[in-house]
Amino acid sequence: MDIENAKVQMRKGILEFCILQIISRGEVYASNMLEELTSAKIMVVEGTLYPLLTRLKNAGFLDYKWVESSSGPPRKYYVLTEKGGEFLEELHLTWDELQGSVLQITNPTTPNS
Template structure:
């Protein structure tokens, strides 16, 4: 087993939660989401984000609106739907529990 494969799988497992958490702060453009994920070293491949945003939108968790841009074509800004907010809260509860469990295991010597 290669360590890089394990790292990628760990990141994939939390990527959806991180994207929803970022969007929960308010309307946001996809490249801003990508920048934050790259800065946090959660994702480094742009091609992963757009299909995931589409999947989340099709699941009713996100919505978007087009906003005119002075510097180019209109931009698509994402927001959470009410269903998306509920989904995020449930994922947050799961993350808190999982994180606590993992920290308990790690701290045991």
């Protein structure tokens, strides 16, 4: 198994959660999402982001609005729907549980005998 592939797979697993979290803070343009994800070292490209955004929109978790831009064509800004907020809450619960489980395994308080 290739370590780089393992890292990519781990990051992919939390990408949807991270995207919904970014959008939950307010209207956001896709390139701003890419910048934040990249700065957090969750590497993603437009070819991955846009299909994921479409899938989340089709599931009813996101909506968007077009905003005129002075520097080019209108921009699509994404927002979380009520259903998306509920889904994100569930993901938070799952993340907290998963994080606790992983910490229990990687940092045991007592050694196994």
